[in-house]
Amino acid sequence: xxxxxxxxxxxxxxxxxxxxxxxxxxxxxxxxxxxxxxxxxxxxxxxxxxxxxxxxxxxxxxxxxxxxxxxxxxxxxxxxxxxxxxxxxxxxxxxxxxxxxxxxxxxxxxxxxxxxxxxxxxxxxxxxxxxxxxxxxxxxxxxxxxxxxxxxxxxxxxxxxxxxxxxxxxxxxxxxxxxxxxxxxxxxxxxxxxxxxxxxxxxxxxxxxxxxxxxxxxxxxxxxxxxxxxxxxxxxxxxxxxxxxxxxxxxxxxxxxxxxxxxxxxxxxxxxxxxxxxxxxxxxxxxxxxxxxxxxxxxxxxxxxxxxxxxxxxxxxxxxxxxxxxxxxxxxxxxxxxxxxxxxxxxxxxxxxxxxxxxxxxxxxxxxxxxxxxxxxxxxxxxxxxxxxxxxxxxxxxxxxxxxxxxxxxxxxxxxxxxxxxxxxxxxxxxxxxxxxxxxxxxxxxxxxxxxxxxxxxxxxxxxxxxxxxx
Numbered sequence: 268x269x270x271x272x273x274x275x276x277x278x279x280x281x282x283x284x285x286x287x288x289x290x291x292x293x294x295x296x297x298x299x300x301x302x303x304x305x306x307x308x309x310x311x312x313x314x315x316x317x318x319x320x321x322x323x324x325x326x327x328x329x330x331x332x333x334x335x336x337x338x339x340x341x342x343x344x345x346x347x348x349x350x351x352x353x354x355x356x357x358x359x360x361x362x363x364x365x366x367x368x369x370x371x372x373x374x375x376x377x378x379x380x381x382x383x384x385x386x387x388x389x390x391x392x393x394x395x396x397x398x399x400x401x402x403x404x405x406x407x408x409x410x411x412x413x414x415x416x417x418x419x420x421x422x423x424x425x426x427x428x429x430x431x432x433x434x435x436x437x438x439x440x441x442x443x444x445x446x447x448x449x450x451x452x453x454x455x456x457x458x459x460x461x462x463x464x465x466x467x468x469x470x471x472x473x474x475x476x477x478x479x480x481x482x483x484x485x486x487x488x489x490x491x492x493x494x495x496x497x498x499x500x501x502x503x504x505x506x507x508x509x510x511x512x513x514x515x516x517x518x519x520x521x522x523x524x525x526x527x528x529x530x531x532x533x534x535x536x537x538x539x540x541x542x543x544x545x546x547x548x549x550x551x552x553x554x555x556x557x558x559x560x561x562x563x564x565x566x567x568x569x570x571x572x573x574x575x576x577x578x579x580x581x582x583x584x585x586x587x588x589x590x591x592x593x594x595x596x597x598x599x600x601x602x603x604x605x606x607x608x609x610x611x612x613x614x615x616x617x618x619x620x621x622x623x624x625x626x627x628x629x630x631x632x633x634x635x636x637x638x639x640x641x642x643x644x645x646x647x648x649x650x651x652x653x654x655x656x657x658x659x660x661x662x663x664x665x666x667x668x669x670x671x672x673x674x675x676x677x678x679x680x681x682x683x684x685x686x687x688x689x690x691x692x693x694x695x696x697x698x699x700x701x702x703x704x705x706x707x708x709x710x711x712x713x714x715x716x717x718x719x720x721x722x723x724x725x726x727x728x729x730x731x732x733x734x735x736x737x738x
Contacts, residue, residue: 276305276330279351283332284441286357291443295364298337298376298443300574305330307396309405310432313413324402332356333573334363335622337374342367345622372604374574374622375596376444382570382577386563388435388453389476396435396453405433408457408478415487416459421494426462430471431455438571446575454566457483459490466670466685468493468652470515473710475564489515493651493671498682502648502726508674509647509700509720510688514707518714519653520665521632524692527660529556529583531592531625535601540661540693541589543606549587552697553635556584558593560617560628567628567711571617578617578628586635593618593625631706632714634696639704639718643678648724650688663693668727690722 273281280303290296311324335345344367346359395401409431416427433455440448455478458471470490474482512520533539541550560569560578569578574596582590593616594602603610618625653667666689674681695701698721706713 275351276303279353280332280439280441282353283334283356286353286360287334287443290360294339296336296443297339298374299334300374300440300442301332301334302573303330303332303439304436306434306436307401308432308434309402310430311405311409312428312430313409314428315426316413316417324406326402334360335374335573336363336367337370337376338364338367341370341373343370343373343622344368370597372597372600375600376442377576377596378444379446379448379575379577382448383561385450385561385568385570387450387475387565387568387570389564392453392455392475392477393435393451395433395477401433401435404477405431408433408455408483411480412457412459412483412487415484416461416490419461419487419491419494421461421463423464423499424461424494425464428458428460428462430458440571440575442575448571448575450570452566452568457486459487461490461494463494463671465499465683468671471710473566475566475568493649493673493683495673495680495683497673497680500682500684502672502674502684502686502724504726507723509645509718510722510724511642511647511649511675511718512716513649513651514704514714514716515709516650516653516669517717518632518709518712520692521630521714522712523658524660524663524665525551525554525556525632526627529589529592531594531598531602532623534589534592535598535605540663543602543609546589546609548589550589551584551693552587554584554587554696555582555631555633555635557582557631557633558616558618558627558629559631562629565629565711569617569628572619573621574615574619576615576617576619579614581616581618591616593627595619595622595625597622598625628711630712632712633706634701634703634715634717636696636701636703639702639716642675642718645718646674646676647718648686649673649675653688663691665689665692669724670727672724685727686724687727688722688724695719695721 287299306329308327332348337343344363346363395404413429416429435453437451455474460469470486472486528539528541534543559580562568620626650669650672655667657666669688670685672684672686700720702718704716
C-alpha cells in the first residue's frame with residue numbers, strides 16, 4: 268500500500284512505529300507496545316420529545332494512542348496521546364522517558380501464534396458506516412424509542428429523556444516483537460429515563476447489532492416497569508417481607524461487593540476479602556463466575572488486550588471456589604514469584620487494560636440455588652435500582668437506597684415506597700431461603716433475579732406522603 272492510499276490515522280501510526288523502532292535499534296528502548304483506537308460516533312438526545320437547540324445530532328471521531336515502553340535496566344513508562352501530531356508524540360515520548368520508573372515485573376514480550384476470529388458486530392451494522400447513513404439511523408432509533416416512551420403515562424411523571432448513540436471502533440495493535448492485531452466493532456447505546464416527583468426510573472443497554480423493535484421496546488418496558496399508578500407511602504414495618512432483587516439490582520451488588528475481591532492486584536496485596544491462599548477453597552458456596560470475551564456480536568467482546576495477548580474465556584470462580592483470576596504478563600510474573608507453588612498453574616487471559624490491571628468483558632454470574640417460586644402467589648418487596656456508597660466488599664455488608672421499590676402481593680402492586688436495603692450479600696447468596704431466576708443481561712453482566720429473606724428493608728422518610736386511587 269502506498270503512502271498516498273493511507274488514511275491520516277494509518278499514516279500517523281506508521282510514523283509512530285517507525286520512530287519507536289528507531290529508538291529500539293539505538294538502545295533507548297528494550298521494547299514497546301502500542302494500540303491505536305479510532306472511533307466514529309453519532310449521538311442525539313430528546314427531552315420530552317424535543318431536541319434542545321444546543322444539542323443537535325453530534326458527530327465525533329475521537330482518536331487515542333496508548334503506548335507502553337520498556338527501557339534498559341528494567342525500567343518502564345506509558346503514556347496516552349489523543350492527537351495525530353507527530354511533533355506532540357515525540358514531545359510526549361521524550362517526557363515519558365524522563366519519567367520512567369524501575370519495575371519489579373515489567374511487560375513480558377511473547378510472539379503470538381494466532382488471534383481468535385470473532386464477529387464483534389453484525390455486517391449490517393458496520394455497513395451503515397460505509398454507506399454513511401449511521402447518523403440517519405441514529406435519529407430513526409431515537410424517534411422510535413421516544414414514540415414508545417411517550418406512551419408511558421403517570422400522574423407524577425414530570426419529564427422523559429431518550430438518548431441514542433451509534434459508534435464504530437477500530438483498534439490496531441503492534442509491538443516490538445512483531446505481533447500485529449486489529450479488530451473492528453460497533454455499538455448502539457439506547458437510554459430511557461423517566462423523572463417522577465418522588466423518584467426516577469431509567470434503563471439503558473448496549474448492542475453489537477442494530478437493535479430490533481422488540482429490543483427497543485424491552486428497554487422502554489424495563490425503564491417504566493416500576494411506574495405504576497398506585498399509592499405512595501412509607502414501608503409498613505409491622506410485617507417484614509422477603510425481598511425480590513431483579514437481575515439488574517443483583518448485578519449491581521455483584522459489581523460492588525464481589526468483583527473488587529477478584530481483582531488480581533487485590534488478591535496479591537491481600538486487600539480484599541480473599542487472597543491467593545484461598546485458591547481452590549470455597550469462599551461463597553454455589554457461586555460460579557465466568558468471563559467470556561468471545562461472545563459473538565457483543566460490544567464487550569475483544570480479540571486482543573493491551574499487551575497484544577489473545578483473549579480467552581476464563582472461569583474465575585467455580586461452585587464457590589476461586590480458580591483463575593485475570594492476568595497480565597507482569598501480574599503473572601509477580602504471582603509466580605510470590606507463590607512458586609502456583610508456577611505453571613496460571614496463563615495469560617487476554618484481559619489486560621494496562622501493564623498491571625485487567626478489565627472484564629462479558630461476565631456471567633450463576634448461583635446454585637433452587638429456582639424462583641411463582642412470584643404471582645407471594646407477598647414481597649421488589650427492588651430494581653440501588654443507589655448509594657455504603658458497601659463493604661471485605662465483609663459483603665451493605666446499606667443502599669432503593670427509591671421506587673414496589674410492595675407486591677399475589678402479583679399486584681400494593682404501593683410504591685422508598686427504603687434502604689441492608690444486610691450481607693455473601694450471606695444472602697448462601698441463605699436457605701434464597702431462590703434464583705434465569706440469567707438475564709444488563710450491559711455486560713448476566714445475573715439472576717434473587718428472592719431472599721436474608722436482607723432487610725428500612726423505610727425512608729418520603730418527600731411526599733399522599734395516596735392516589737389505583738387505576
